[in-house]
Amino acid sequence: MRSLLINTMAPVLWCMTLFDGVAIYFMIKEFRKGKVDKIPLLTGILCIGLFYDSLILASGCFLQFGTLFHHLSQLRYILHCTLIPLLFPICAYSLTDNEKVIRITWIIAIIIMILGLAGGLLVVTEPRTVGAIRRYASSDLTGKFSSTLTSLLDTVPVFIMIGIGIYIWIRKKNPNMFLAGFFMLLFTLLGIFLGKDPSGDKTQSLMFYISMFGESFMVFFLWEFIRKR
Numbered sequence: 001m002r003s004l005l006i007n008t009m010a011p012v013l014w015c016m017t018l019f020d021g022v023a024i025y026f027m028i029k030e031f032r033k034g035k036v037d038k039i040p041l042l043t044g045i046l047c048i049g050l051f052y053d054s055l056i057l058a059s060g061c062f063l064q065f066g067t068l069f070h071h072l073s074q075l076r077y078i079l080h081c082t083l084i085p086l087l088f089p090i091c092a093y094s095l096t097d098n099e100k101v102i103r104i105t106w107i108i109a110i111i112i113m114i115l116g117l118a119g120g121l122l123v124v125t126e127p128r129t130v131g132a133i134r135r136y137a138s139s140d141l142t143g144k145f146s147s148t149l150t151s152l153l154d155t156v157p158v159f160i161m162i163g164i165g166i167y168i169w170i171r172k173k174n175p176n177m178f179l180a181g182f183f184m185l186l187f188t189l190l191g192i193f194l195g196k197d198p199s200g201d202k203t204q205s206l207m208f209y210i211s212m213f214g215e216s217f218m219v220f221f222l223w224e225f226i227r228k229r
Contacts, residue, residue, distance in 0.1 A: 002198075005206055006131035013058035013133070013209075016216055020051035023219050030226060037229070039093050042086050043222050049083035050215050052076065057208075060134040065127045073136035077123040081116030081150060085109045087157035091164045094177055094225065112153075119149040128203045137208065154211075158185045176225035180218045187214025 027044030031037075053076050063069045092105035123146050125136035138147070158181050165178025188211050195207035 001194075002206065005209065009130070009209060010058065010061045010132045013054055013212075016054040016212060017051060017058050019216055020047050020054055020219065023047045023223065024051060026223065027226075037093070037226070039090055039222075039229075040226055042090050042093075043219070043226070046083050046086050046090075047219055049079040050219065052079055054212065057133060057135055057212075061132045063134065065134060065136075069134075070125065070136055073125055074120075074123070077125075077138070077150075078117060078120035081120035081153060082113050084153045084157060085112040085116060087161060088112070090222070091157075091160055091177075094168060094229075095164050115149060116153065119146040122146045123150075130204055130206065130209075135208075137203075154188060155185075158188070174225060174228050176221045176228060180221035180225065183217035183221065184214040187211050187217070190214075 024044050024047045027040045027047060030040040031044065056072050056076055060069075063072075086109065088109040089102065089105050092102050096102070122143055124139050124141040124143075126139035126141075128135055128137045138150075161181030162178055162185065165175070165181050169175040169178050191207035191210035191214075195205050195210050197204035197206075
């Protein structure tokens with residue numbers, strides 16, 4: 001299974017890039033219908049970060065290690081840590097129209113985005129190669145602040161999505177917010193437990209790749225949630 005994932009990584013990453021690009025198009029198209037709903041716009045902005053992430057990783061099959069590739073890769077972490085907090089207002093808009101709740105959520109999200117920007121800038125990367133893909137990944141030299149913040153951003157919004165998703169599923173018979181969070185969490189856990197190299201070599205970890213499937217499922221089910229609102 002591991003060898004299959006490695007051998008198909010490059011074409012699958014390009015497929016993910018295409019998928020994220022299509023998602024951006026449809027989110028913008030939905031927002032331009034003139035509805036008050038902000039969820040398509042915020043999801044589209046989030047997809048821009050995912051599109052860039054998969055594009056840079058997919059480009060690792062021909063980009064060579066160097067200054068340009070390093071800076072392009074650093075931007076991956078900056079966008080990830082800065083845009084993931086948009087899941088908080090996405091959840092808020094899906095749950096209520098209460099302006100006070102939404103305003104407080106935005107204040108919290110902006111504070112976390114600022115922290116995320118700082119955390120992304122402070123990530124120390126190192127070159128790694130898995131199969132045909134070269135990439136710059138976070139190294140052991142990355143400080144505790146950035147490592148902890150990244151871990152929290154990868155888990156806390158997902159649990160909030162699952163909790164709110166269960167409520168919306170029960171009240172509005174729309175399970176898609178729950179499914180978006182559930183599959184994101186599922187593939188994050190699969191990445192942790194199945195992504196490790198049998199030899200224990202951390203540089204050969206597939207956690208980053210397996211978790212990206214969860215991001216794709218999250219985008220798909222957020223789109224389904226928007227369509228069925």
